[in-house]
Amino acid sequence: MxxxxxxxxxxxxxxxxxxxxxxxxxxxxxxxxxxxxxxxxxxxxxxxxxxxxISKIAELRERSESADAVTLGACVTHGEIEDGEAPEPAAGLMRHVAAGIAYRAVRNRGTIGGSASLADASADWVTTLLALGARFIGRGPDGEREIAAPDMFLGPYFTAMTDQELLVRIVVPKTSRDATWGYYKVTRRSGEYGLSIGAVILDPAREHASVVLGAASRTPLACTAAAAALRGAPRWTEALETALRTAIAEDLARAERPFEPHEAIMVETTILRAAAQALGVS
Amino acid sequence: MAAPSAPPALAAIEAPRPGCIGDRVLRNEDARFLAGHGEYLADLDIPGTREIAFLRSPVAHARIRSIDMPPGAEGRVFLLKDLGDIHPVRAVLTTPGFRGSDYPALAADTVRFVGEPIAICLGATRAAAEDLAQEIVVDFDELPPVVEIEQALDPASPSLHGWPDNICFVSTPGGGEVDAAAKAAAVTVTREFRMARQCVVSLEGRGVLAYWDRRLQELVVYSSTQQPHVIRTVLAKLIGVPEHQLRVVAPDVGGGFGVKNNLQQEEVAIAALARRLKFPIRWVEDRREHLIASPQAREHRVRLTAHADARGKILGLEAEAVVNAGAYSIWPWSAAMEANMVAGILTGPYAIDAYKGRGVTVVSNKAPLGPYRGVGRPSACFTLERLVDEIAAKVGREPHELRIDNMVRPEQMPYRTVTGKLFDSGDYAESVRQVAAMIDVPAVRARQARQNGTGPRRIGLGFASYTEQTAHGTDEWIARGLTEVFGYETATVRFTPDGKLIIEAAIQNHGQGLETTLAQVAAQELGVDPADVVVRHGDTAVSPYGMGTFASRSMVMAGGAVGRASRQLGEKVKRIAAHLLQVKPADVTLANNCAVAGARSVPLKSVTDAAFLHPENLPAGEDPCLDETTTFQPLSGTGAFAYATHAVVVEVDTGTGLVEILDYAVAHDCGTMVNPMIVEGQVQGGVAQGIGNALLEESPYDSGGQPLASTFADYLVPGAPEVPTVRIAHLETPSPFTAYGIKGMGEGGAIAAPAAILNAVNDALRPLGVELNETPITPKRILTALHDARTERAR
Amino acid sequence: MKVSFTLNGDPITADVEPRTSLADLVRGEHRCTSVHLGCEHGVCGACTVLIDGKIARSCITLAVSLDGAMVTTLEGLADDALMARLREAFRTHHGLQCGYCTPGMLITAHDLIRRKGALAEAELRQGLAGNICRCTGYAGIVAAVAAAMDEHETTKSAASIAAE
Missing domain, CATH: 3.30.43.10 (Uridine Diphospho-n-acetylenolpyruvylglucosamine Reductase, domain 2)
Structure with missing residues (x-):
């Protein structure tokens, strides 16, 4: 081999x-x-x-922080994010996600930009960066351009970057200080790619909620109905759960293909548990 | 029939002495592995070695129209015709009705599975050899593939080997009056079970290195194998090199579990080619080759019916086991090994007098099936033990109590089963009672009552019991119809002049700790320090003939041989020591590297000095030197039966279909334990593989016969988070048929785990109307079953 | 293509094809055969080594990408005190059978202890998740790493008390 x-x-x-x-x-x-x-x-x-x-390009290893965003060079490794060697924009979500990618030996070399460029919907960063509303800065012969997360991931191994462009950095907007998140990944074996990933970010100060379902389809699915149901929800209640289930069904109906019954059960669970975690229920 | 040879003198051990049988001796072999100095096949450093990549079939079933060689292929690419006059492997049973087929070392006319080797390509590096393989163009005339069991059973499917259909063999074991049992039964339960095809996954793949030794005029074949001597025997026949000019060496072997317990086509092809070349050649199996082209395991469909009385006492069983054996029959076990084994042992540890079994072996365009830890038993245990739980549910009893009631009782030992196996000793029901106490059945039931139904996570409890036939004797292999009979093992025990001991054994140690446990046996008899004993094995040039390490046999068989040889050698040591001490031999005992008689003693070193270097100091008539070679066979031709009951508590997440193992306990009996630490390691390791079997591991094929799991991303084996530490209780009933009462036990952990886990998952989900009878129980299977049950209830 | 890096403390220069993995380079010419290949696609962990002090899969690391790096295999940790404790603990707790996963497991455990200090069993198991052992069922490995971890913590705290 x-x-x-x-x-x-x-x-x-x-x-x-x-x-x-x-x-x-x-x-x-x-x-x-x-x-x-x-x-x-x-x-x-x-x-x-x-x-x-490109792993030794100093510029791609840079990381910086402004009032409203964290910028990560494309070659910042998962391990560095896990270890807090990069600024955290989202109340610990990025560190949490990084620590759950594959295995430490892989995280020490694997990079956030590499993961984003592969655009595998079952990769953690693809789901997480969409949920965080990240912006991707590509540089090519004509200079730099910025691609918003929803426009970035087009399918497995297929992004909005052209063959002549290089993803140089990722700008991740900071959440408010009191924002909360939930991240739930179903794997059959620890460290394997997720069968289903739910990422939920609740930012009441900005009246913002985002819900993304990863791994279940060719591109991560932004669950806007579920996000709407969660926006402003103060705590987990049975009524909220019922409303969420309805919203999730609505979101899933917009997916590129129908879900098999077993998939529908799993992805619903994934989103519900991520949402519950974001509202402080473990 | 060979005469039984275990001298009754090698009796069970009453009180273990330090370093001897029964002690937790730390392993002699650890030091080199912990330093990274293990030397596996890929580590061999022989100058001039060229690396091999096999060109393998990318299609499941095709005729080869032509093979176009790239430029520069001359002397670097070799087809079957380039290997000289060699015979195809023909692995058959002597049993009437077995349909044989040829398995050529390299496919020349027809390919029958994806991964079948077609050509050997040589390069200075493996990468260069792969480049060459990629440039060869084969024109295939594709034939319709036969993939799944149902297709293979269909008489309309194309025939793989020119037989009337694709059925290789049908066995019909059994006895007693099943019809009468059916009439008398208060309950009859029938189910169909499936165990998926698996890959074996030794962490080191297979591999072969071979060269012609000009000085010794012998062909040297290094192979990552579990059985060097018998590989030499069969290679000699197939490639036409006499056995005394053929040396087979197994270096350190990175796990076997059965996949290195076959003659490999690659061994035949490489040995044949090396005979014709002037430089060494080596093949190191990579992971993709291992997952698609090495012998695979399981793939059973078993239909089982039990007739029982109103209390759940099983009166009779009827079974049909169909096994998809893949494209070819593997030497020496044959394609029929799995089906015959399942059908032959389906009555388990129970006293069931009426049984009608049918084992059907079919061939298909998948990788050939070979042995994997447990062989047919994980499937037989899974099938029977699942059905026992369904009977218990039907008659309203606790499953473990039903097991106790049905088991062969101690006073029935030795007990002849309806299929002719002779259970040797033990209290089977006691293993159930002990493990039920360990797992605390009432506490688990109380927890279930509290938790189940309150949320998505449901608790379940499962048991599984089995007997594990080990150290099969001559009768067993003859009964199975094997062309070679593996009923014995051999060892040489020799002192060196400086008083140290060397054991030369024909077994092959690849994780079992035999470099330590065989030394413990010698220590028992000769009073030597086991840490100071060298155990040489795995090399036809260093030991007398023997069979190798498989079928949970090495500790019993090689241990018995080392015990006998050491005992006989010890008698000579005592005679010489008695002469030196001027006492009677009967008064001499051997301990702490000394020969002792009352207050007087002499170091063994003085004895060996006399034996090797000063024959003038020997007693009159005593020959110089100190070495002894003996063989061992168990007194019973069907060997010794270990047994166990496993109990497991799982939590099934009905939201994700994931199963978490909360607690796992084993109460087992392998007779006299030589080294309890190593025994526990074998149980734990076996359970881990059983967990893989139950929850993770599956080698699916698409309808075209393409294997879908070719990397570790698709073929999942358990990691540290997926395997709990198993709690283990030892029962220790010596076997009356073996030296020291030892029973083999290497496979047991893997046998019961799938059954116990499936029983636990079904226990958790039964109130929801779900029943799962197929391994592995993946999230997809669990969630689909939950969905179907919900839909059913809604109707 | 030429590449120079430090292997177990010794500077080396190799002339390799770009496609050569770090594992193949150190196993071949430099005979660091503690580096085992179990999958060659980064899953099994048998080839784990240290690159600049961090664990990495040598089977999916191109040798040419390591110019100037410091590479350490198990051979290079022969005199390391923590590794000596780990080896002893693996033997005492029967944390190995066939030995094939052992070097990668030792290097991963070594890294885990240095980075994390004390860990609960579940976290320890997660830390070892990227190293497949097919023989032991992990119980002996987990017990061995836990024991070495405890001893390491005790040594560390003793050292810090002594320093005060």
């Missing part, structure tokens, strides 16, 4: 990386932490003439 031959180039900075991507015929592929890419190469499921390693 060894990869096909390829060339390797280590980009020293972003322009260097963009130059490598500019020549479409060269077929270059960006590698950040390589924790998804190298397995695919090893399995010969993917093959590229050239791999451009």
């Amino acid at each position: 060894k990869p096909m031959p390829f060339d390797y180039a280590r980009a020293k900075d972003v322009p260097d990386a963009l130059a490598a991507l500019a020549d479409a015929d060269a077929g270059a592929r960006v590698m950040a932490g390589g924790q998804s890419l190298v397995p695919m190469l090893n399995l010969r499921l993917a093959t590229f003439p050239r791999v451009v390693d």
Whole structure:
């Protein structure tokens, strides 16, 4: 189980990386932490003439904080976020999510930008960043542009970035201080990809609620009806649960395909439990 | 029939002595593994070795029209025709009615499963060899595949091997009056059960390295195998190299569990090719190859009917077990091993006088089936023990009490089962009573009453009991119709002139701790320090002929051989020591590296010095040197039967379909324990694999015969969070048929876990109208069943 | 392609194909055969090593990407005090059978203890979740790591008392 031959180039900075991507015929592929890419190469499921390693680009390792947002370079690792070596925008949600991705040995090299670029709907960041309303900054031959989370993830391995663009950083809006969140992931084996992920963020100070269902379809599903049902809800009640179930059914009906009965049960559970957690019920 | 050979002198141990049989001796082999110095097949460093990648079939069933070689393939790519005059493997049973088929080392005309090897490709590195394999173009004329059991049973399906249909063998074990039992029964319960196809997953894959040794004029074959001697025997026949010019070595082996307990096609192909090359060649199986192309396991469909009286006493059983054995018959077990085993042991630990069984082996376009820890027993136990719970539910009794009532009683021992097995010893019901006390049945029932129905998480309690046939003797293998009979084991025990001891055994130690436990047996007899004993194994050049490590046999069989050899060697040591001490041999005992007679003693070193270097100091007529070779066979031809009852408490999340194991207890009896620490490790490890079987592991195929689980992302094996620490109680009833009363026990943990867990999950969900009789019980299966039951109730 | 890094304290320079994994490089030329390959797709953990002091999967790390890095395999921890305690605890608690997962398990446990200090059993098990053992059923491993963790904590607190 060894990869096909390829060339390797280590980009020293972003322009260097963009130059490598500019020549479409060269077929270059960006590698950040390589924790998804190298397995695919090893399995010969993917093959590229050239791999451009961006993991050492200093700019992509930067992280910063402003009054209303945290900005993370694309090559910040899950492990760094887990360890609090990056600012936390969302009352601990990002640290919590990071700590639950695969295994520590993978988190030490895997990056948030790499995960977002793969756009696997069962990956934690894809779901979480959509729930947080993150913005993705891509840089290409024509300079930088910003892509809002709902426009970013188009399908597995398919984002709004073009082949000549590089995801350079992710801007995550800060929640209010008293915002709460719930994150519920169903896995059959610890550290595996989720079968279903529910991410709920409640920010009463901003009258904002967001609910995202991950892993259950090709792209994460923004559950707007469920979010509406949760907006302003002060606590978990039976009435709220009933209303949420109705709202979830409404959201699921908008999904790209009908859910099998067993999937419907699981995703409903996922969202309900994430919501309950956000309202302080474990 | 071979004469039983266990001398009654090797009696059960009354009081364990330090370092001897019964002591928790820490393992001799640990030091090298903990330093990272284990030497597995991929670690061998032989100059000039070229690496192999197999070109494997990407399709399930096809004729090969042509194979186009890339430029530079000359001398680097080898097909069947390039391997010389070799025979295909033909693994058959001697039993009439068994349909044989050829399994060529490399497919030449027809491929019958995805992953079947077609060509050997060589490269300086594995990557280069894979590059070469990828450039070969095979033109396949695809044939319709036969994939699932129902297709294989359908006479209209294409025949894989030119037989009238795809049924390889049908066995019909049983006895007694089942019709009478059915008439007398107050309750009759019938169910259909399915156990999914699994992969074995040793953490180290298989692997072979072979070269021709010019000096010794022998073919050296390193293989990650559990049975080097018998592999040599069969390889010699197939590739035409005489056995005395063939050496098979198993280096450190990173787990076997049965998957390395077969002749492998890759071994045949590589050995045959190495004979014709001037440099060593090596194949290291990667994980994808392991998951799709190594022998797989299970895939049973069992229909079982029980007739019982109003109290649940089972009067008779009727069973049909169909096993999908895949494309080929694996040597030496044959394709029929699983089905025959399931049908042959379905009466479990119970005294059931009437049984009508039918074991059906079908072939299909899937990877061949081979042994995996437990072989047919996890399925047989799952089937019978699930049905016992359904009988209990029907007659309104606690399942564990029903088990107690049905079990063979101690006073019935030795007990001949309706299928001819001879249970040797033990109190089966006591294992139920003990484990029921450990798990605290009333407390679990009270917790269920409090919790179930109040939320999404429901508690369930499950039991499962079994007997585990181990250390099968000659009769058993003959009865099974094997072409080679594995009824004995051999060992040489030899002192060195400096007073140290070497054991040379034909078994292969790949995690079982035999480098320690065999030393404990020698310590028992010779008074040596077990930490100072070297155990050599796994190499046809270092030990006398023997069968290897499988079927929970090595401790009983090799332990018995080491015990006998050590006992005989000890007699000679005593004679020499008596001469040196000027006492009678009968007065000499061996302990603490000394020969002792009353207040006088002499170090063993002085004895060995006399034996090897100063024959002038030997008693008159005593030959120099100190070594002894003996064989061992159990007194009963069907071996020794370990047994156990497992009890498990689970919590089923009806919102996610996930099952959490809250508590797991085992009360087991493997006779005399040589090393309780190692016994517990085997129980715990077996349970972990059983948990995988119950909840996680499945190798599904699509309708085209493509295996869908080819990575660890698809094929899930349990990790540390999924496996609880098992609480273990030991019963210790010695076997009357083996040395020291030892029974084998390596597979037991894996046998009962699927049954116990499924019983617990069903116990949790029964009030909701759910019944699950298929492994693994995935979230999808549980949630679908819950949904269906809800829909049914709403109707 | 040339790459230079430190392997178990020794500077090395290797000329490798870009597709060569760190595992294949250190196992081959440098005979660090404690690094075992169990899946080559980053799941089983048998190939776990330290890169710049952090655990990583050497099977899915390209050797050429490690220029200037510090790589440590189990061979490089032969004299490490915590690793010595772990090895002893693995032996005492029967935390290994076939030995194939053992080096990766030891390195992961070593990292877990250094990073986390004391952990409840459930967290400890989560910390080991990325290392598959097919033999032991984990009970001996968990007991061994817990014992080494306790001892490490005791040693640490003794050291801090002594320092006061």
